[in-house]
Amino acid sequence: MIARLSVADGGRIVTEPEQFQTAFVFQDAHLLPWRTTLDNAALPLELMGIGRDERYSKARAALAQVGLAEAEARYPAQLSGGMRMRVSLARALVTAPRLLLMDEPFAALDEITRFNLEVQLRDLWQRRGMTVIFVTHSISEAAFLANRAVVLTRRGGKIRLDRQIDLPMERTNDLRSDPRLGHEMKILMGAMEEE
């Protein structure tokens, strides 16, 4: 609904400005298997009718941001799961979106890959100045990534908790063993267990 792909049953979605570039990242990478990494990352620009040179230079920049500059000529079948997810992220970033919607994007990855991608995502978010709405079932992921965490009820999608996460802006993997993260996780978990 936020991406304006479906219509709400009721209520309103208020955004400022009204029209802006949105991108999303799915649970799985969902790349086009017949395209190279570069052509996958350039796809949104291609669909928007951007010229070849411009879209390739932007796609290369986006790939560099997710650390995949080396892999641009490879096909998805030749990449690991984490790399595919990073191509998917580069594809989302290539249009310089104001809003990035992510639906459990790292759920299928192993923990170390996920940890590193989370740090990268925080870093990208800080540099890009975009809004990220990130859906996850992982409490540690929510606490680690979010500035503001919203816990929804199991049914009905009502808001159970809406909290500013009290952690420093700069977050690295060192934070993972920090008691402050544990404290935030405990609060989120408490809200989830009230059901």
Place this chain on the structure above:
Amino acid sequence: MKKSWPPLIPFVAITLALEWMVRSGAVPSYLVPAPSAVLRALFDSRDELAAAMAKTSAAALVGFALSTISGIAIAVLLSSSRGIQRAFYPYAVFFQTVPIIAIAPLLVIWFGYGMKTVIASAFIVSIFPVIANTLTGLLSTDPALRDLFRLYGASATVTLVKLRFPAALPQILTGLRVASGLAVIGAIVGEFIGGQGLGSVVDIARTQQRVDKVFAAVLLASLLGLALFGLINLISALTLRRWHASEQGS
């Protein structure tokens, strides 16, 4: 090269066994010819068989090409809306169920004796698997990718060309594999009635009790089917090798 060995072993074994059975008199040669007799028939009638083979190949190829082009076009049309699909798909199934041998005489009335009838027969028999497989492929596009294309404002045509068609390619090629064999069968059936090519050779040799020649013609027809099948496999390997699981590994 190593991979082409295994199928040869049963071929050699069966050929040798057959030769021995016919020579020893266990099987009368007017029922099953000795492989050596088939070989001799191939050699003795080589000009006639080569000309017949050329005609059959041409008809099967043209029929196959027609069903590839129109089959894919029809599938694209059918996939464009649920309504069109409901209204017209049953008629596509008609091609699957039509007993070609029963309508072949009708084809002669429409197209006369010769090439046109044979092509029509090859076409009718081979179009359905192209339609069915292409349609399945076009309708099973990843919904997430469809959303993605919509998000970036891609038109229906662009989505077809850049997403749905390439995504359907593995299924389309499966349809073409099935259709290639059927096109040869359709051509031979058409030739039984339309009177030319390998089908006609089989028909005439049969009335002359020349089982060896029947077998020689049948052998050539199967080789033709195999060659078409091999061609599709080659195209499949070239287009899918980078990305599809069916052409990777080993």
